[in-house]
Amino acid sequence: MRFMSKKLQRLQSALLDWQLDGLLLTRRDNIAWLTEGASYYVVDRAEVGVASLFVTADNVQLLAPDNELPRILAEEPMPFECGHKSYSWHQSMDSVLPQGRFGSDQRLVGYQDIQPAMVALRQGLNTNEQHRFRALGREAAKIVEGVARQLRPGVSEYQIEAQIAAACLSVGIRPVCTLVAADERITAFKHPVPTRKALERMVLITLGAEREGLHVSLSRLVHFGELEIALRQRILLAANIHADILSATQSGRTWSAVFADITQSYQQWGFDGMWRCHHQGGPAGYGCRDFIVTSVTKGNVEVDTAIAWNPTLNGVKCEDTFMLTQNGLENLTRSDDDWPKITLQRGALTFS
Incomplete structure (x- = not known):
């Protein structure tokens, strides 16, 4: 049974402190932390995965290309309720993102860089x-x-x-x-x-x-x-x-x-x-x-x-x-x- 994890609650509370409408997580370390072990990787040495989690104050969406989504849904851990959206592998993820004040764990134009804050938020092992x-x-x-x-x-x-x-x-x-x-x-x-x-x-x-x-x-x-x-x-x-x-x-x-x-x-x-x-x-x-x-x-x-x-x-x-x-x-x-x-x-x- 999936539930609202304490980590997700911490992250959603942090959105208010960071004055953000949403947060895009793509780095494998942050994905693994939030999901208790998922990685969304294909290339082993890549720092980022092939899918992202988009977190807002009241929901989470898994964003993935349509050629990656089936395996992720079938095999990767997800300890909380999560919707999902797919897009064609030859298109940009921007096509499924809403408008707003967003943060990202990567340096993206128009997004607030929250990676240093994410490292601090991850401290403390359950x-x-x-x-x-x-x-x-x-x-x-x-x-x-x-x-x-x-x-x-x-x-x-x-x-x-x-x-x-x-x-x-x-x-x-x-x-x-x-x-x-x-x-x-x-x-x-x-x-x-x-x-x-x-x-x-x-x-x-x-x-x-x-x-x-x-x-x-x-x-x-x-x-x-x-x-x-x-x-x-x-x-x-x-x-x-x-x-x-x-x-x-x-x-x-x-x-x-x-x-x-x-x-x-x-x-x-x-x-x-x-x-x-x-x-x-x-x-x-x-x-x-x-x-x-x-x-x-x-x-x-x-x-x-x-x-x-x-x-x-x-x-x-x-x-x-x-x-x-x-x-x-x-x-x-x-x-x-x-x-x-x-x-x-x-x-x-x-x-x-």
Whole structure:
């Protein structure tokens, strides 16, 4: 049974605040958020779908080309009452839009750009989203760790990427960001897109995984043979910075205050200014990061928010996705397997 969802009520209330008669949503992240998982995509890497939702104060209309509408109606989730209008694939969607003061999550002439406001409106995960997040995080971690355990020197970064992608797609997970760096490429590049480079001794794997609109991110490091003392020390230092950041991520604090603590942690552990070499992450949800936290980021940390920090030192990175609940931070990208962990204490808080 479909009903008036709380998300739709929030969005329709926001129309009054934004002084709009209606709102056109076409971005896949916003569609997935409002519908609890629909995407309306055909081209996998496209930011926008092939259909839109037009929201007014008292109704919602699905707008789609006539060649796309049947499948969307039959297979995509719709948790609230929604009408629909179609138009010929060779015509513009403008033919089914009324006149008025409208907003859009894309930059369109004559429409108010509401995408920044939509990102803010999306914050806060409901019970259904939290369950979906936990399942996605566990599965994504099992996939990366499962592939990592089977690696042997000589395999190429391309082949590692292919193994991860195949495992993800088989369970309905989209590998939206798969980064693989072998040996010297770990230090050389912060976002190492896979190449034909063959693994010799060490590899860093990063996965950004999406399912039903939700995203988790995680990184795992694999080393063959005995760890050098200097590398072992850098891994421990990066883990300590990560623990500091997690400890600073508390409900009610401003994002800018958390970022100030991030820079202070790098300094405390002997890496003053190294935070400048790569972004540190931020809240996740319907994007790998809904936004990247900096010193000028506005707003406060809220409960029921997923957060993925990724402190990075030369040659090492710590990255997992957590959910901030009333009871504290919960690691979403923790598999049930015995992947090696570093456990650190910050006051009464334990991180591993």
